[in-house]
Structure formats: C-alpha cells, structure tokens
Amino acid sequence: MAQIYSRIIATGSALPERVVTNADLEKIVDTSDEWIRTRTGIRQRHIAAEGETTGDLAFRAAQQALETAGVKASELDLIVLGTTTPDIIFPSTACLVQHRLGANGCAAFDVNAACSGFVYALGVADKFIKSGQSKKALVIGAETLTRMVDWNERETCVLFGDGAGAVVLEASSEPGIYATCLHADGGYKELLYNPVGVSAGFKDEPGHGVRIRMAGREVFKVAVKTLDSLVGETLQAAGMDESQVDWLIPHQANLRIIEATAKRLNMSMERVIVTVDKHANTSSGSVPLALDYAVRSGKAQRGQNLLLEAFGGGFTWASALLRY
Known part of the structure; x- marks a missing residue:
C-alpha cells in the first residue's frame, strides 16, 4: 500500500488593521524604540480592535x-485550531469558525500549546491524514494575545501582537510533511504562564489579573538550548541534513533566538523568514503568518524544503519538516 502524505496546498493569514509602533509605546510606558529593537527585533505589532476576536x-x-x-x-x-486565547470557554473557537465557514459536521477542536499551538495542530492533522481518517484538513493558528497584556509592564507589553494564519492540508501520494516532533515539559511552568483560569479561578486582587508572567532571560536560555536539539531531532526523523533545508520558518518571538537557531543549521539569515519586526510575537499565529508571508512574497517555492519550529509556555516545543 502506497504511503499517504499530508501536503500543504494553500496558506492564508489575517492581521488586525490597527498598528502600534515602538514610538507609540514610548508614550505610554518607560521604554524606547532602540531598547525594543536591539533586544527583540520588534518594530511594530498589530492590535485587535474592540470586539474583534x-x-x-x-x-x-x-x-x-x-x-x-x-x-x-x-x-x-477536519479543523484543528491552535490558540491560547479562545473566544469563549466553549464551544471551541474551531467550532465557531467551522460554522461561519459552512463546514458543519466535520471534526473540529482547539489545541492549546501556547506559542507552539499551530505546529502542534499541524502535527495532529498530519497524523489524521496519514492514518487515512481525513483527506482535507484546515489547520489554523490564531491569537489575540494583547488581551492579556499589562500595558504598564514594559518587559512584556512590547513583545506581543495579534494575528492568525492558516493552511489547507490534503492527502497526497507525493511527499509533503516528512516529520513532526512535539514536546512539552510542565516543570518550567513558572517561567512563562498566565495564573488565572476557570478551575483556579479569576482573581481581582492586585497582581492576579489576566496577564502574562514571564522570566525573560531564563526563557531565552532554555529556548535557545531546546530549539538547538529540536533541529537535530527533526532532521534525523526526516532522514535529512542541514544542507537540504531551503528555508527556516521559525516562531517569531525574538530575533536573537531566531539567529541562534539559524546558526545551528549553518544557514545564512537570507534563508530565514523573519516577520517579528512587523508582527511581534503572535504566539500560535506567528509560524503560519510567517509561512504565508514566505509563500506570498515568492520566497518559498514549490518543491522546496521548509523547517517550521516553535517554542512556547508550558514549556512546549515543536517542529515540522516538509516539502512545500
């Protein structure tokens, strides 16, 4: 029996209209454009309008x-949606999107793996197709992370933006996704998390609001080390080496982490897709947004090998190596 692959046949993206630059943030918090750019590579971010989910x-x-x-x-x-900022607690945002699209009846669910959400969702959909259970799947990564940003906390408010990206997968006898690697370690929870929730409760006391808690330096160190080993694991799983990767499409959180991963692959930054300067960290939206940019800009071409990777709160980390 011939092997079934899942192939990406199309990409899409969406960004809120409102753009907030580093100069805009200088007016509301004690920071500077230079400070943000030199530490993160971010120049601007898109922020969802009131009522935009x-x-x-x-x-x-x-x-x-x-x-x-x-x-x-x-x-x-099949519809799998990676998000950590769903519209409502239930139904899942995937179900809400399914109905609006007119895809009623198919399987639809959310995956919460923080910034790794889209790559997790892609890994799940890939297995559904490879097993023969699905033939056409929609995979989405979408976030409105600025809804949980404390705009008085300069260390975190400069980092995040809102956005979404999507891909359509279909079953194929031609190679598509070669390998996906998904990991997590809940032991790192204290370094990057949001303390409130349905079961733990929503608290109004000072310091307990719906906001992101992050130990930036520690997250950076673990992310660089973890993504370094993930690259090697993914290449081995696909039976490939660094020279066969045409484009690195990484999670867009911090330019310095992206540069460290590219160095591990012996890739020049000319072969790395960077959108963090335009979108900031859109969590599970960042990889599909970068992928859609790569495709629509004409950089990523059919037949090329793309390495997608992400790292997020949990900690979670995930990758996918595929032929576009």
Whole structure:
C-alpha cells in the first residue's frame, strides 16, 4: 500500500488593521524604540480592535487559505485550531469558525500549546491524514494575545501582537510533511504562564489579573538550548541534513533566538523568514503568518524544503519538516 502524505496546498493569514509602533509605546510606558529593537527585533505589532476576536482573525485567515486552495468548506473533514486565547470557554473557537465557514459536521477542536499551538495542530492533522481518517484538513493558528497584556509592564507589553494564519492540508501520494516532533515539559511552568483560569479561578486582587508572567532571560536560555536539539531531532526523523533545508520558518518571538537557531543549521539569515519586526510575537499565529508571508512574497517555492519550529509556555516545543 502506497504511503499517504499530508501536503500543504494553500496558506492564508489575517492581521488586525490597527498598528502600534515602538514610538507609540514610548508614550505610554518607560521604554524606547532602540531598547525594543536591539533586544527583540520588534518594530511594530498589530492590535485587535474592540470586539474583534481570535475567531474573527482565524475565520479571515481560513477563508483566504480555502479560496487560494480552491477548496469548498464543505469538503473539509477536519479543523484543528491552535490558540491560547479562545473566544469563549466553549464551544471551541474551531467550532465557531467551522460554522461561519459552512463546514458543519466535520471534526473540529482547539489545541492549546501556547506559542507552539499551530505546529502542534499541524502535527495532529498530519497524523489524521496519514492514518487515512481525513483527506482535507484546515489547520489554523490564531491569537489575540494583547488581551492579556499589562500595558504598564514594559518587559512584556512590547513583545506581543495579534494575528492568525492558516493552511489547507490534503492527502497526497507525493511527499509533503516528512516529520513532526512535539514536546512539552510542565516543570518550567513558572517561567512563562498566565495564573488565572476557570478551575483556579479569576482573581481581582492586585497582581492576579489576566496577564502574562514571564522570566525573560531564563526563557531565552532554555529556548535557545531546546530549539538547538529540536533541529537535530527533526532532521534525523526526516532522514535529512542541514544542507537540504531551503528555508527556516521559525516562531517569531525574538530575533536573537531566531539567529541562534539559524546558526545551528549553518544557514545564512537570507534563508530565514523573519516577520517579528512587523508582527511581534503572535504566539500560535506567528509560524503560519510567517509561512504565508514566505509563500506570498515568492520566497518559498514549490518543491522546496521548509523547517517550521516553535517554542512556547508550558514549556512546549515543536517542529515540522516538509516539502512545500
């Protein structure tokens, strides 16, 4: 029996209209454009409008991907949405997007792996297709992370933005996704987390609001080390070496982490997709946004090998090596 692969046949993305530059942030918090740029590479970020939800961005990205693919929503048999900022507690945002698209009836669920959410979702959908259970899948990464940002906390408020990206996967006899590697270690929870929730409770006391807690330096150290070993693992799983990777499409959190990963691959930054300067860290939206940019800018071409990787709160880390 011939091997079944899952192939990306189209990409899509969506960003809120409102753009907030580093200069804009200088007016509300004690920071500077130079400080933000030299430490993160970020120049601006998109911020969701009042009433604009994760589901709205996910829907727009999904529509674009489906239109590009020439696939009707009714043809989908699976929707997996990576997010850590769902519209409501339930139903899942994937279900809400499914109904708006008109794909009612297929399997639809969210995956919460923080910034690794899209790559986790891609890994799950890939297995559904390879097992023969699905033939056409929609995979989305979408976030409105600025809803949990404390705009008085200069260490974190400069880092995040809102956005969504999506891909359409279909079963193919031609190679598509060669390998996905998914990992987590909950022992690092204290370094990057949000303390509130349904079961733990929402608290109004000072210091217990819905906001991101992050130990930046420690996260940076673990991320660089972990992504370094992830690259080697992914290449081995796919039976490939560094020279066969045409493009690195990393999670867009910090330019210095991206540069460290590229160095591990012996890749020049000319072969790395960077959008962190335009979008900041959009969590699970960042990899699909960068992928869509790579495709629509004409950089990533059909037949090329792309390495996607991400690192997020949990900690979680994940990768996918694929032929586009």
